[in-house]
Amino acid sequence: MRARKKSWAEPYLEAHGELVIGEIDPSSDFFLSSPKYLEIGIGKGDFILQMASAHPGCYLGLERDSNVLAVAAKKVVEASFENRIHLMLVDFDDAYESLSQLRFDVIFLNFSDPWPKKRHWKRRLTERKRLANIVSLLEDDGEIRVKTDNQSLYQFTLEEAEADGLDIVVSEENYEFDSAHDAMSEYESRFRGLGNPIYRIILKKKVK
Numbered sequence: 001m002r003a004r005k006k007s008w009a010e011p012y013l014e015a016h017g018e019l020v021i022g023e024i025d026p027s028s029d030f031f032l033s034s035p036k037y038l039e040i041g042i043g044k045g046d047f048i049l050q051m052a053s054a055h056p057g058c059y060l061g062l063e064r065d066s067n068v069l070a071v072a073a074k075k076v077v078e079a080s081f082e083n084r085i086h087l088m089l090v091d092f093d094d095a096y097e098s099l100s101q102l103r104f105d106v107i108f109l110n111f112s113d114p115w116p117k118k119r120h121w122k123r124r125l126t127e128r129k130r131l132a133n134i135v136s137l138l139e140d141d142g143e144i145r146v147k148t149d150n151q152s153l154y155q156f157t158l159e160e161a162e163a164d165g166l167d168i169v170v171s172e173e174n175y176e177f178d179s180a181h182d183a184m185s186e187y188e189s190r191f192r193g194l195g196n197p198i199y200r201i202i203l204k205k206k207v208k
């Protein structure tokens with residue numbers, strides 16, 4: 001879903017180059033810290049901000065829509081969290097090559113676009129080739145945590161994970177929110193408010 005255009009969004013992102021980075025420098029102090037977390041499709045940033053305030057580490061958030069990323073960036077600046085969170089205005093497919101200089105402990109996919117029409121399933125973040133690319137960014141014992149309210153995306157993700165030979169550590173159809181280890185994104189708050197079940201999957205690389 002496209003957010004309404006905000007005239008201040010792009011100038012704001014450009015003015016905050018310390019937070020909204022254009023490229024990855026793996027030798028920077030930021031990326032030398034650990035654990036490392038990546039969220040793909042951060043929306044307006046509630047999840048990444050709550051996680052970073054509860055669980056120290058280095059958080060990188062990707063978002064391809066400048067109008068929502070600017071809202072997230074403003075929240076990070078207001079919370080003075082630029083040391084813990086960096087953001088990129090980019091599509092995952094375009095960022096993948098430069099991200100592969102890093103290894104993440106946890107990669108979050110929260111309420112990714114469901115692309116309901118079958119002819120668009122190739123665009124889903126968990127499509128098997130893209131999912132294999134995401135997995136290649138993990139530390140050996142790292143994990144991918146997926147949440148969605150969309151049953152089709154949930155089933156699809158399980159099938160793609162099987163096809164990629166991943167270990168499905170958790171797959172649950174009515175995830176009870178675990179506030180000690182998790183945070184709520186804008187979409188999760190909205191869907192829980194509507195009483196929708198939340199599906200959750202945790203994936204790891206198979207130990208050889």
Ligand SMILES: C[S@@+](CC[C@H](N)C(=O)[O-])C[C@H]1O[C@@H](n2cnc3c(N)ncnc32)[C@H](O)[C@@H]1O
Pocket residue numbers: 001040041042043044062063064065068090091092093110111112113125185186187188
């Ligand atoms: C349905 S929204 C969910 C936002 C947020 N994760 C949440 O749970 O509230 C999906 C977001 O992912 C972003 N997105 C989708 N595909 C992406 C991609 N390939 N790379 C970066 N961002 C992406 C969209 O622009 C959108 O803001």
